[in-house]
Amino acid sequence: MAQLSIVSGSVGLITLQNPPVNALSAAVRQGIVDTVEKALSDPKVKSVVIRGQNGVFCGGADIKEFGTKMTGPHLIPMIHAIEAGNKPMVAAIEGSALGGGLELALGCHYRVAHSKARLGLPEVTLGLLPAAAGSQRLPRLIGVPAALNLITTGRHVTAAEALQLGIVDQVTDHDTVDTAVKFALNVAGQSLDARRISTFPCPRPAELDALFEDAMQKVRKSARGAIAPVACVQAVRAAATLPYAEGLERERELMATLFNSGQARALQYCFFAQRAVGRWSTPSGARWDTSKPVPVPKAAVIGLGTMGRGIAVALAQTGLSVVAVETQEKQMMEAKQAVSGMLERGAKRRGVAPVSDKISYSGNIRAVADVDLVIEAVFEDMAVKEKLFQQLSAICKPGALLCTNTSALDVDHLASQTRNPELVVGMHFFAPAHVMKLLEVVYGRRSSTQAVATAMQLGKKMGKVSVAVGNCRGFVGNRMLKPYIEQAFYLLEEGATPELVDRALEEFGFSMGVFRMSDLSGLDVGWRVRKGDGLVEPGLASGPSARVRQGRRYSPLGDLLCEQGRFGQKTGRGWYQYEKPGGRVARSDPWLHSFLEGYRARHGLVARRIDHEEVLERCLYALINEGFHILEDGIAAGPEDIDVIYVFGYGWPRHRGGPMFYAGMVGLAKVLERLEHYHQAHPDVPHLQPCSLLRRLVASGSPPIHKWREVIRKLHSHL
Numbered sequence: 233m234a235q236l237s238i239v240s241g242s243v244g245l246i247t248l249q250n251p252p253v254n255a256l257s258a259a260v261r262q263g264i265v266d267t268v269e270k271a272l273s274d275p276k277v278k279s280v281v282i283r284g285q286n287g288v289f290c291g292g293a294d295i296k297e298f299g300t301k302m303t304g305p306h307l308i309p310m311i312h313a314i315e316a317g318n319k320p321m322v323a324a325i326e327g328s329a330l331g332g333g334l335e336l337a338l339g340c341h342y343r344v345a346h347s348k349a350r351l352g353l354p355e356v357t358l359g360l361l362p363a364a365a366g367s368q369r370l371p372r373l374i375g376v377p378a379a380l381n382l383i384t385t386g387r388h389v390t391a392a393e394a395l396q397l398g399i400v401d402q403v404t405d406h407d408t409v410d411t412a413v414k415f416a417l418n419v420a421g422q423s424l425d426a427r428r429i430s431t432f433p434c435p436r437p438a439e440l441d442a443l444f445e446d447a448m449q450k451v452r453k454s455a456r457g458a459i460a461p462v463a464c465v466q467a468v469r470a471a472a473t474l475p476y477a478e479g480l481e482r483e484r485e486l487m488a489t490l491f492n493s494g495q496a497r498a499l500q501y502c503f504f505a506q507r508a509v510g511r512w513s514t515p516s517g518a519r520w521d522t523s524k525p526v527p528v529p530k531a532a533v534i535g536l537g538t539m540g541r542g543i544a545v546a547l548a549q550t551g552l553s554v555v556a557v558e559t560q561e562k563q564m565m566e567a568k569q570a571v572s573g574m575l576e577r578g579a580k581r582r583g584v585a586p587v588s589d590k591i592s593y594s595g596n597i598r599a600v601a602d603v604d605l606v607i608e609a610v611f612e613d614m615a616v617k618e619k620l621f622q623q624l625s626a627i628c629k630p631g632a633l634l635c636t637n638t639s640a641l642d643v644d645h646l647a648s649q650t651r652n653p654e655l656v657v658g659m660h661f662f663a664p665a666h667v668m669k670l671l672e673v674v675y676g677r678r679s680s681t682q683a684v685a686t687a688m689q690l691g692k693k694m695g696k697v698s699v700a701v702g703n704c705r706g707f708v709g710n711r712m713l714k715p716y717i718e719q720a721f722y723l724l725e726e727g728a729t730p731e732l733v734d735r736a737l738e739e740f741g742f743s744m745g746v747f748r749m750s751d752l753s754g755l756d757v758g759w760r761v762r763k764g765d766g767l768v769e770p771g772l773a774s775g776p777s778a779r780v781r782q783g784r785r786y787s788p789l790g791d792l793l794c795e796q797g798r799f800g801q802k803t804g805r806g807w808y809q810y811e812k813p814g815g816r817v818a819r820s821d822p823w824l825h826s827f828l829e830g831y832r833a834r835h836g837l838v839a840r841r842i843d844h845e846e847v848l849e850r851c852l853y854a855l856i857n858e859g860f861h862i863l864e865d866g867i868a869a870g871p872e873d874i875d876v877i878y879v880f881g882y883g884w885p886r887h888r889g890g891p892m893f894y895a896g897m898v899g900l901a902k903v904l905e906r907l908e909h910y911h912q913a914h915p916d917v918p919h920l921q922p923c924s925l926l927r928r929l930v931a932s933g934s935p936p937i938h939k940w941r942e943v944i945r946k947l948h949s950h951l
């Protein structure tokens with residue numbers, strides 16, 4: 233797992249061997265201990281280069297080992313032995329040096345990086361801190377403010393930034409190992425006294441207390457209840473205020489609280505779930521590893537509203553030639569300006585030239601005749617989309633993929649409007665489409681394997697986390713949102729306020745509660761959908777029957793607000809009030825509170841005290857219950873798909889792992905018991921009736937989440 237050879241006569245070359253990222257498994261750690269010992273004791277060896285196999289230095293500690301019984305040498309003494317050695321050690325960094333990988337490099341006396349390498353301490357994203365002395369060495373090397381930034385955000389830096397910060401000593405465009413070997417030959421025999429980072433005094437910036445208070449406030453605000461960023465600040469503070477050995481002890485104590493925490497488990501689950509969704513499969517047998525995507529050099533976007541603009545930008549930034557079609561002149565003018573602004577800002581952020589020349593505009597749909605793939609992002613209306621798909625089917629070249637950005641409509645029905653339904657898939661982006669990481673790729677009954685594979689690959693190229701899902705109303709994300717929002721409405725009827733519901737959800741970790749979110753996205757969006765579903769009845773009818781639609785409980789609260797022209801932020805009024813239309817700061821609205829009182833009185837509802845626990849249980853368990861239905865129906869292949877969708881698209885706090893993981897953490901038996909309790913209290917709410925898959929999982933002993941697929945498979949094989 234680590235091999236020593238001698239190159240250039242006197243340089244010991246240690247190669248880490250643990251594909252694909254040379255993670256520091258027990259075997260690799262043992263290999264490093266053994267080879268370092270050998271190199272230090274071999275008189276032929278005057279200096280040492282450590283590198284990773286296959287162009288990757290090291291992706292850090294082996295995350296798969298966490299949560300298991302750890303064996304093998306510990307990282308800290310291993311790295312100390314390297315630093316304390318009396319021969320110069322040079323890290324040759326190609327690919328990535330992350331987490332324990334960078335900590336290993338910081339134990340070396342010199343670091344040489346390839347210009348394309350990325351370095352960082354991303355432990356915080358896994359619910360941990362750099363506990364192989366990284367939190368103590370990095371501030372000593374680059375100063376407290378820069379170290380705080382890197383350690384609390386976990387961001388990866390380029391080799392150029394690493395050089396500027398002082399993390400690496402040399403950056404090369406040539407062969408990194410050759411360069412590092414030359415470097416090692418040059419420094420052989422030189423004193424190492426000034427090269428051992430743990431012996432450096434930590435630079436103490438003026439206003440140290442204010443600096444840490446500020447850092448703590450910042451992380452508390454952005455962490456939304458995550459504990460690791462707070463521990464990271466505390467660890468760096470220890471580096472700045474304590475001698476090295478004491479700082480190390482503090483780092484160990486802090487790590488001990490994080491290591492076995494539920495948050496660390498949730499974040500590490502998310503890491504693997506994000507990768508697992510790339511190994512997609514569909515019920516028809518299509519799979520990620522056997523399906524061949526077709527190349528897509530040229531694509532078109534139809535409809536340049538908010539979504540279309542974002543999609544066009546995302547495609548152009550990926551390097552595709554884009555034809556952007558909009559038939560309304562005014563919309564086209566506005567879109568051109570908005571798109572060029574987005575491209576410019578994006579280019580500035582990424583330090584590259586804007587790619588405006590990648591997009592050509594047309595008011596004529598015939599301009600899409602030669603593209604390889606079309607994404608329609610027109611108005612969310614089935615009749616409009618039906619007509620468009622009929623046109624596209626006639627205009628596009630043979631084999632061109634036809635994709636819909638619908639957020640809920642029937643992909644099979646749209647496919648049926650075309651001559652080649654196998655070429656139709658959903659590509660459901662999330663607003664703003666050039667920023668949000670999530671993409672739901674919706675396969676229909678007749679979508680070809682190649683069409684799904686192409687959409688998934690295009691999503692990946694665009695930097696999206698793409699999840700393949702089946703076709704149903706709302707797909708995965710929006711389908712689960714429905715019972716969640718419904719419960720929030722019922723809670724208002726029963727005595728809660730939007731403020732109370734939102735506070736409970738935001739304290740749980742959502743970036744925005746359901747009502748603030750709904751004000752942001754526009755209340756009219758859901759109103760239009762409910763109208764389309766025949767649920768909206770205008771007016772102020774009273775009595776119990778006014779709150780029943782299609783035989784089940786219904787809350788017309790959202791419809792009543794829309795009737796008043798309260799569409800949320802855009803009109804300056806919604807569930808909250810705003811300083812002006814388009815305003816962002818939500819303020820409590822006395823009108824809304826008296827409206828709710830009047831509503832309850834009219835319907836004979838008596839307000840009762842509702843606490844945060846009930847808000848969370850009703851909203852979240854209803855959403856989770858729908859997730860179980862989605863798994864049961866085979867719309868999502870596994871719980872990871874649902875969790876990734878919620879974490880990347882719906883603001884679910886990552887440190888809680890996604891709704892299905894959260895259900896497992898709470899305990900499936902408890903979720904079942906609470907759903908039964910609430911369903912008994914509200915028998916007219918079908919979404920509270922526990923799903924049979926949940927019952928089955930509880931009956932089979934509530935297996936851990938990675939075993940759910942077995943239970944689901946058995947369930948499907950019995951059907």
Ligand SMILES: CCCCCCC/C=C/C(=O)SCCNC(=O)CCNC(=O)[C@H](O)C(C)(C)COP(=O)(O)OP(=O)(O)OC[C@H]1O[C@@H](n2cnc3c(N)ncnc32)[C@H](O)[C@@H]1OP(=O)(O)O
Nearest residue numbers: 253255291292293294295296328330331332354363364507
């Ligand atoms: C009491 C104990 C004290 C211990 C002290 C601990 C201090 C140190 C802690 C750490 O080091 S925690 C780990 C920190 N490192 C990271 O967070 C990096 C994670 N990896 C990545 O960001 C990326 O994988 C990459 C290295 C940038 C490469 O990206 P790429 O897109 O090329 O490949 P991926 O698809 O992401 O990964 C390929 C494959 O490798 C698996 N993998 C990646 N990193 C690790 C790892 N550190 N441990 C175990 N496995 C890893 C990844 O899961 C993929 O496999 P599959 O999941 O697809 O099977």
